[in-house]
Amino acid sequence: MNKDSWEKSAERFFGRTALPEYGPFSINEEQHGLFGDISNQKVLDIGCGSGHSLQYMGNRGAKELWGLDLSTRQIETANKLLSNQPVKVTLFESPMEKNPGLPSDYFDIAYSIYALGWTVDLQQTLKNIHYYLKPGGLFIFSWEHPLHDRLSYEKSSFNFNKSYIVEGPEYNEAWHNEVIIHHRKLSTYINTLIECGFTIDKVIDDVIFPDNNISDDPSKWYSTQKAQLVPATFIIKAYKK
Ligand SMILES: C[S@@+](CC[C@H](N)C(=O)[O-])C[C@H]1O[C@@H](n2cnc3c(N)ncnc32)[C@H](O)[C@@H]1O
DSSP states (O other): OHHHHHHHHGGGGTTTSOTTBOSTTOOBHHHHOTTOOOTTOEEEEETOTTSHHHHHHHHTTOSEEEEEESOHHHHHHHHHHTTTOSSEEEEEEOOTTSOSSOOSSOEEEEEEESOGGGOSOHHHHHHHHHHHEEEEEEEEEEEEOTTGGGEEEETTEEEEOSOSSOOEEEEOGGGTTSSEEEEOOHHHHHHHHHHTTEEEEEEEOOOOOOTTOTTOOTTSSSOHHHHTTSOSEEEEEEEEO
16 A cells, blocks of 8 residues: 555655755754765665665765665666766665565665655564664664654644554555554654664754744644644664674
């Protein structure tokens, strides 16, 4: 079901959530440098979408660009976008819950920009990422903060009308119920990373307001008014032990 929806809506998202941005109302890699020096690093993008984050990595001197994504459309676009990169590019059309043939102990960096939360099996996905990384390898991901969609805008106010603590698959309102996304607490992401052998370096849920976006429509999925109440995005930076 999620694959079908992504095939239909891929175009809407081309380059929309990609490095140097981590997500709505969040920090920017250019200012914060969470990845450090990318040059000569072998990088893997989980849920690479249209390939714009991999392009960013390539432009910063990465040695090899690898990615996987569920959607045929996204992989086709990413292959085109990255065709003039001077380094090796290897993309797989695959769900992140499975290993499509990626090597173990190979990557210096794995990351996922607004894609990891799509997984239907967080533990298996994080085990896979741990397997692909070299010991000491870096893993960074961003995703929508799990408080964000608990709040909805109705009759001129924000209402907290979904449980934060009840986890599991849910139809997603923003997609008009065409996709299922698993709601997970922030602690579930943190604890599953630890169980899968990662050391956590940083959890970031700072809210950054763009200078020009102060009076937008509060009923939008990501609005300034909502971001004044709850973070829209969180980021976790971790290392393979
Ligand atoms: C917001 S986009 C990611 C943007 C991308 N990271 C970038 O930097 O340009 C989310 C992506 O997750 C992919 N996706 C959804 N579920 C997936 C799954 N189970 N396994 C792999 N990819 C998945 C979608 O096809 C989509 O391309």
